Amino acid sequence: MYILCKKHESIIFCMSDISVNQKLALAQQIRAQNAQNEGDMSQRRQVLYGGEEILEENRSLRSFRIRMIVTILLVCALLLADQFPPSFFRFDMNQVYEMLSEDFLNNKK
Numbered sequence: 799m800y801i802l803c804k805k806h807e808s809i810i811f812c813m814s815d816i817s818v819n820q821k822l823a824l825a826q827q828i829r830a831q832n833a834q835n836e837g838d839m840s841q842r843r844q845v846l847y848g849g850e851e852i853l854e855e856n857r858s859l860r861s862f863r864i865r866m867i868v869t870i871l872l873v874c875a876l877l878l879a880d881q882f883p884p885s886f887f888r889f890d891m892n893q894v895y896e897m898l899s900e901d902f903l904n905n906k907k
Contacts, residue, residue, distance in 0.1 A: 876891075876894070879891055879894070
């Protein structure tokens with residue numbers, strides 16, 4: 799049932815001596831071994847690199863969500879401050895807009 803291949807020094811199957819069921823079983827074993835090897839490689843990659851691939855994607859998505867929420871909250875705070883005229887931390891809205899415009903122009907240069 800087995801043939802020793804001298805050229806490669808490995809055992810190969812003589813396909814004519816194997817039934818269809820044995821071929822299917824062999825294919826299933828190969829697929830299972832391949833899946834196990836991929837899982838092992840993934841675990842080793844995570845140990846070696848600290849799982850940076852997965853964490854980097856999650857980190858960037860999480861960072862984007864946080865920045866978006868903070869931006870929305872700041873815009874809402876400015877709109878609310880504009881609706882209630884007295885002051886916003888001792889500044890009126892004209893002063894806030896002037897400071898934001900000045901800061902934007904200084905960072906643009």
